[in-house]
Amino acid sequence: MLDQAKNQLLTQVGRGTPMGDLLRRYWMPIGATSEFENESIKPVRLMGEDLTLYKDMRGTFGLVDRHCPHRCADMSYGFVEQCGLRCNYHGWLFDRDGRCLEQPYEDVAQPEARFREKIRITAYPVQTTAGLIWAYLGPEPAPLVPNWEPFTWKNGFVQIVFADVPCNWLQCQENSVDPLHFEWMHMNWSVRLADKGGKYSPRHLKLAFDEFDYGIVYRRIREGMSENDPMWKVGRVCLWPNALFTGDHFEWRVPIDDERTLSVTWCFSRVPKHREPYAQEQIPAWHGPVRDAETGRWISSHVMNQDFVAWMGQGTIADRTREHLGTSDAGIIMLRHRFLKDIEAIMCGEDPKATIRDPEINRCISLPIAERKRLTEGMSLEELAKHPLGLGQLTDYVFQAGQPREVRKAFAAAMGIKE
Ligand code: FES
Numbered sequence: 001m002l003d004q005a006k007n008q009l010l011t012q013v014g015r016g017t018p019m020g021d022l023l024r025r026y027w028m029p030i031g032a033t034s035e036f037e038n039e040s041i042k043p044v045r046l047m048g049e050d051l052t053l054y055k056d057m058r059g060t061f062g063l064v065d066r067h068c069p070h071r072c073a074d075m076s077y078g079f080v081e082q083c084g085l086r087c088n089y090h091g092w093l094f095d096r097d098g099r100c101l102e103q104p105y106e107d108v109a110q111p112e113a114r115f116r117e118k119i120r121i122t123a124y125p126v127q128t129t130a131g132l133i134w135a136y137l138g139p140e141p142a143p144l145v146p147n148w149e150p151f152t153w154k155n156g157f158v159q160i161v162f163a164d165v166p167c168n169w170l171q172c173q174e175n176s177v178d179p180l181h182f183e184w185m186h187m188n189w190s191v192r193l194a195d196k197g198g199k200y201s202p203r204h205l206k207l208a209f210d211e212f213d214y215g216i217v218y219r220r221i222r223e224g225m226s227e228n229d230p231m232w233k234v235g236r237v238c239l240w241p242n243a244l245f246t247g248d249h250f251e252w253r254v255p256i257d258d259e260r261t262l263s264v265t266w267c268f269s270r271v272p273k274h275r276e277p278y279a280q281e282q283i284p285a286w287h288g289p290v291r292d293a294e295t296g297r298w299i300s301s302h303v304m305n306q307d308f309v310a311w312m313g314q315g316t317i318a319d320r321t322r323e324h325l326g327t328s329d330a331g332i333i334m335l336r337h338r339f340l341k342d343i344e345a346i347m348c349g350e351d352p353k354a355t356i357r358d359p360e361i362n363r364c365i366s367l368p369i370a371e372r373k374r375l376t377e378g379m380s381l382e383e384l385a386k387h388p389l390g391l392g393q394l395t396d397y398v399f400q401a402g403q404p405r406e407v408r409k410a411f412a413a414a415m416g417i418k419e
């Protein structure tokens with residue numbers, strides 16, 4: 001349980017709030033580079049700030065205020081130039097650093113006033129890594145965009161999946177350190193959704209949570225498992241500060257504002273051996289729905305949609321004064337304590353947990369991966385089809401509803417299977 005003040009402290013993400021300032025110390029994924037193949041501008045809301053993400057004609061990404069500093073027109077209806085983004089109202093042009101490069105009328109009517117030198121638009125650094133567009137809203141110097149090990153893997157088909165989830169980010173992230181829900185929310189609920197008489201899945205018998213440099217590892221023993229099982233020996237990762245990492249995919253919970261979260265998945269599927277060497281030309285990105293258009297209820301057919309049901313069900317901002325934590329929630333308690341410590345750390349001028357500044361370390365940051373062999377060495381199609389995790393992916397995209405036909409097609413072509 002948290003008191004009301006602590007609940008507010010951990011859930012508010014606006015600029016100037018303690019948690020908002022802490023989250024601004026990290027790069028956040030806000031889009032995919034492939035979204036900008038046919039579009040050049042996208043409005044973005046990130047941690048309560050309304051922004052405009054664009055790719056100019058030279059191919060450079062920029063992230064600036066949603067509103068023009070002249071008379072507040074919507075920059076997401078502007079247009080890009082060779083360098084920067086131009087407001088469509090009176091043509092002021094801004095570069096990615098926020099400098100005003102042109103004020104077409106002022107430049108002619110009163111050039112000596114050098115008005116544009118006094119004007120700046122709020123602008124934030126943007127970088128691209130692994131097909132994702134990352135933004136940094138914190139103080140300089142910015143840390144490095146983490147180069148997680150899977151971003152360096154070859155012979156994989158990657159897809160990026162978004163969902164707009166109407167609740168606060170923290171309840172989404174607490175799910176990243178809650179292994180028990182896997183048994184009930186995914187296994188047993190899916191059994192019941194498919195067949196009311198189905199048998200429940202093996203129960204969890206033992207859980208462990210260990211903090212490490214880049215997050216918290218959680219480990220589990222379920223009925224029928226030995227202590228040699230990779231789920232106990234290696235486990236899975238609640239990745240700092242706002243992601244889950246399972247080995248083949250990352251799920252970031254990016255705060256849009258206090259009441260909405262952008263779910264961003266980066267999912268790697270190793271191609272079968274006979275398809276190697278395989279180089280993906282373009283990483284596709286798609287947005288999945290959370291609500292069933294026919295029934296008006298939340299979608300429950302896919303793994304992450306089931307998670308969304310849990311998160312949204314806790315309320316727009318979960319009221320943690322009403323909760324009753326048990327021993328299964330030890331990881332959640334650990335996560336909250338660590339955030340509170342990090343809030344203090346940044347107030348003392350220190351870097352928070354998992355800040356990466358050393359380029360040598362960032363060449364490739366390895367993480368605990370229970371399924372390492374399958375992902376880094378590959379398998380034949382037959383082995384993959386027999387593998388409990390491989391099979392699901394061969395037959396359908398199990399994580400989220402709404403995969404577009406063309407992505408399924410590209411996936412099937414990469415894997416060498418029928419659609
Ligand atoms: S409002 Fe943007 S140029 Fe005038």
Ligand SMILES: [Fe+2]
Pocket residue numbers: 175181182185186303307
């Ligand atoms: Fe889950």
